Amino acid sequence: MENHPKNTTSTRIKSKIKVCFKFIAEPTRPPLEGDLKQETHDIRNVLLAGAALIATVTFQAGISPPGGVWQSDDKLGHKAGRAIYSDQRIPFQIFLLCNTIALTSSSFLLLCLTFRYPYFLEVFIATISMMGTYGSAIYCVTPYESVSFRLIFLAAPVPMVIRVLIWVFSAVFYYKCPMNG
Secondary structure (H helix, E strand, O other), X not given: OOOOHHHOHHHHHHHHHHHHHHHHHHHHOOOOHHHOOHHHHHHHHHHHHHHHHHHHHHHHHHHOXXXXXXXXXXXXXXXXXXEHXXXXXXXXXXXXXXXXXXXXXXXXXXHHHHOOOOOHHHXXXXXXHHHHHHHHHHHHHXXXXXXXXXXXXXXXXXXXXXXHHHHHHHHHHOOOOOOOO
């Protein structure tokens, strides 16, 4: 039996990796000119509605944390305007991290879905402004000693970094792979 190059283990592994990356990267790449079919628009509209809802809910949860805020200073050390929930340090940190990641993910999805469409610049400016507002709001309602803001600001771009890495890796591996035919 002749050892044909297409039947080698290495070629089969590369083929499986290519299929995996296509599965991950294909649905999330920016739209191409030929992709503008009605079905694609319907899916895009559903994703836009879902992302906008998630961004709205997570933004609101960040500026009005669960339990509300203290209304006045008291003798126990609570300060007016600080989150009541922040007294539970670890759960509050988990809440802020998860909420921030959800907000940045949904905001990034909104930007991806509106890219190359009219008024993208306005959506981009509004999104950046909203993130600034969110950051300053959680800074105001969070006691300085209860949360590591460095961790939150490191966690915020994680969804975008992962997506960009997937795009870059898939472009290098999948689209330039000699097995594509």
